[in-house]
Amino acid sequence: MNLRVWGAVVAALAVGGALTIVTSPSANARPEFAAQTGRPCGACHQNPSGSGPLKALGAAFKANGNKLPEKKK
16 A cells, blocks of 8 residues: 555544544433432442443433332332
């Protein structure tokens, strides 16, 4: 490959990488969910500070329209 082709490949990768970063969706974790439920972020998230993967309760909260699921009687 000549220098012109390498330049085009590098430019395409740079543009693709920039577009990936710019168009990535933001996280949906919100501190108001903790305030709404009265529970700490770590109740729903594996990370106690509230980011990252969800625990079972967090997944149920998300699936239930961001409301705590009803307790089974």
